[in-house]
Amino acid sequence: MEKRTTYHEQIDIDNTLKLREVLRTLPDFVKDFFRAISTTTSTSTRIKYAYDIRIFFQFLLTENPAYRKFTMQEFTLADMDNITALDLEEYIEHLKAYKPLDDDEYITNGERGLKRKISALRTFYAYYYKHEMIQNNPTLLIDMPKLHEKEIIRLDADEVAKLLDFVESCGDELTPHQRKYYEKTRYRDLAIITLLLGTGVRVSECVGLDVEDLDFKNNALKLLRKGGSEMFVYFGKEVEKALKDYLEIRKGITPLSGHEHALFYSSQKKRINVKTVENLVKKYSRQVTTTKKITPHKLRSTYGTNLYQETGDIYLVADVLGHKDVNTTKKHYAAMDDSRRRKAAKAVKLREE
Incomplete structure (x- = not known):
């Protein structure tokens, strides 16, 4: 073989x-x-x-x-x-x-x-x-150019829900011609965005997935991470459903030779590339927010932040995201968010009421 x-x-x-x-x-x-x-x-x-x-x-x-x-x-x-x-x-x-x-x-x-x-x-x-x-x-x-810290951009919980809802239903708002194209890619796009938001995988890891890398018995993905190490990343019910719905559509696609194993196909029936995923994330996210420039990496940041807020375990976040240095994780995902800042405003009383 x-x-x-x-x-x-x-x-x-x-x-x-x-x-x-x-x-x-x-x-x-x-x-x-x-x-x-x-x-x-x-x-x-x-x-x-x-x-x-x-x-x-x-x-x-x-x-x-x-x-x-x-x-x-x-x-x-x-x-x-x-x-x-x-x-x-x-x-x-x-x-x-x-x-x-x-x-x-x-x-x-x-x-x-x-x-x-x-x-x-x-x-x-x-x-x-x-x-x-x-x-x-x-x-x-010579001195190395100085890097100024950028604010970490991520989606709020309501924006995540709006984004997923929009991908599921925005065909209703399109012209017949637009809707025809949209219906062709809707399940794929929803699976990709749900996967990015639900696992925090890098866009390069996402496009590199083969269908054989899916394990629904354990709800896991086999990934080749940055640096060349292999690991399993686990996903929940929402990601499972989005992937299974897409796989039903994928069965009807005859890919070009050499692309048979790719999990996600482009409209040209080849393995989807990074640029296409970046474009589809941009296309959908600008319907949800105009003040944030959302990329696949921002969806990864959203996942990392949510996981940290739910677990408080920065080492778990580092492991799941594939960071070799936990300080990288701390820098990006343990930053104080707006809700905690608002609590600070109410925490100190200047005078008794």
């Missing part, structure tokens, strides 16, 4: 092939770095590093007069050694708004984008410095 290639295995294959293509455009010495980190990083991390490092070399080619006549493959470790902290400060400023090669559209980076790119460069430089291939590491002489 031929071995089935899972979604995550296919992603790794695709990323490996993409990485090889990117490395062909970069200086030869860069390959040493990627070989060294291949056993400690995911393919997703490595391809992101490759794109970020390529942006750095493109910056040197277009913005640094010393390298105007270079091609990217001509850079050497000696050139790396000549880069100064001032060059890197100019690079950070460049990243805030720049045009990639062969593109007229500006790309911008906020705090998190800047930090990721400088972190990639630090890791890159650290490898060559540690192995004494260069004498200087200018990335240690």
